[in-house]
Amino acid sequence: MLEKHFARRFLRERTLPTAFCPGCGCGTVINCFLKAVLELGYTDLKGFAFCSGIGCSAWIPSPYFNADSFHSLHGRAIPVAMGIKLVKPGLKVVVFGGDGDIAGIGVGHLVHAARRNVELVVIMVNNFVYGMTGGQVSPTTPLASYTTTTPYGNIEPPMDVANLVKAAGAPFVARWTTYHVYPLKESIKTALQKRCFAFIEAVSQCPTQYGRRMGFKSASEILKWFRDNSIHVSRAQSLKPEELKNKIVVGVLEDVEKPGFVSSYYEMLQRVKGVAAG
């Protein structure tokens, strides 16, 4: 008898199969996330709340995860998540979003949530384009890429989102690609156990909107490109900037302890209560 896939216990069966294109990296991110959840001992997603904005990867939790999920406006998943976390600090609040959603229209919220150290897990699926709207250039599109709005090649330098978030003060930052499924899952596990703003950039393939225009013949070709062009952060530190050109630096970029915003808020409440009583 065929064994049921481990992830299905966490998914809404009636919403399957997913709407993702064949070869899309979102399926890999779903697998890595749910494997992490499983390995942490969860049997369902009751202790979680998921928030997402607009874009392909915003569909990862909504509607596929059998959990409370808020599919909100473009770019606004982080504030929605913050609202939930502040009211129900006991929930694990996880945001999924793409590069356009998180680092484009929503970048202000990203930077401030990292600065405040709000206890959220944010997983940014970076596929280098606005996939859902037809493959337009995004803040992370590599230079010279052809997209539907850069027909002559992209002239904007891409944003290094993981390092931006690190610079903004996030205590946990990791970047992997969908080729690195095992370490990606491990970083998700670490992030889910943190009580801090934990950011994971999952560099992912979009064979339909990015790969096709960049001459990749299949999703697996893009994965091979990820494999051949990724450098672990421990090695990257000794390399010169020109040697890192067009490379993807992967690994855990930051892992420190800092007081979280929501726990600081509730500590403040205790203090105020003391003042009120005394």
Place this chain on the structure above:
Amino acid sequence: MSLIRLGLDVGLRVLTGSHFWEGNVACAEGALAAGCGFFAGYPITPQSEVMERLSLRLPEVGGVFVQLEDELAAINAVLGASWAGAKSMTATSGPGFSLMQEGIGAAVMTETPCVIVDVQRVGPATGQATKGAQGDVMQARWGRHGDQMVIVLAPNSPQEMFDLTVRAFNLSEAYRVPVIVLADEAVGHMREQVYVPPPEAIEVVNRRKPKGLNEPPFGGRGPDRVPPMPSVGEGFNVPITASTHNEWGYRITADALVHRKLVTRLIEKVMANADRIIEVELQNVEDADIGVVSYGITSRSVYEAVRLAEGRGIKVGHVRLKTLWPFPEKEVKALSERVKAVVVPEMNLGQIVFEVERVSRSTCRVIPLNKIGGGELITPGEVLEAVLKAGGT
């Protein structure tokens, strides 16, 4: 400590008694009395006192106050907090209100109870930041894209900043709809006596929770068309989406019938309950020659103008709109059928006057009286002059 120095009854949610408060403070206290547990905002003149007051008071009652990076974050955090189970609010003014419109649309679509206070100032754009106006009346009604209906209340005193903020929470909880308290700079900053009743005398409405997992959170099949609302973290596994969805919350973005059914109901749930939502104050409407329809700070001048006109033997009937939207059609229509003309004073270049024209259906003349800029109020003398002119004297 600072709280004691400020002379506050710390730790109390309802500050029963008489106070000399400015409108913005009364608004914040009204929110607390209604059970507000979450405020997210961004500083903007002339509402900042609402958030300053709540930054002090919400922590005292165990609530959450956050100042966020912009108004987009504020309104969206309010949505998240409301779904987490807290009665939630934000406050802003013109430019911030513009930024919040998309989020208010999301509140309509996700049927999220929340209160948005707009202390109006002179616009458009940055306009005159410290000066009052009534220019956001149509924006409050129509500011979002797509078909929708929200509830908009218009206080005319610090007392009503308290009372109508309580009511705004109650209506938003009862109908799962964003409610806008459309104040203005003058009402926000004027100081008057505000009476806060004892807690047991304040009506507080809480959202209805589903009885079990088989009550759809976006159904609304009952006569009031309002579905029950679960919170996240309670095991309902509710998919919430600002996209078109069926009664269980599943996103359905191509089916015309699903969209028609949803959006029609979102409007019906307000309109079917309009009689319960609409509040007006009537003055001399039974026996009047000339009518006045007013709202907000402008109504304060109308009270005086009615008295002055009486002294000259002219009977003026006054309908003061406490609810702006849904528009009090019956009351305005009834007035228009009794009088020769209706004067509509507004601190804008004509907004609610179009509604008055629409419902009066040419049964009488409708005369706009407008003033903008500098926060200058329409004076009792100006209202009187318009009334005298309308009466042919």
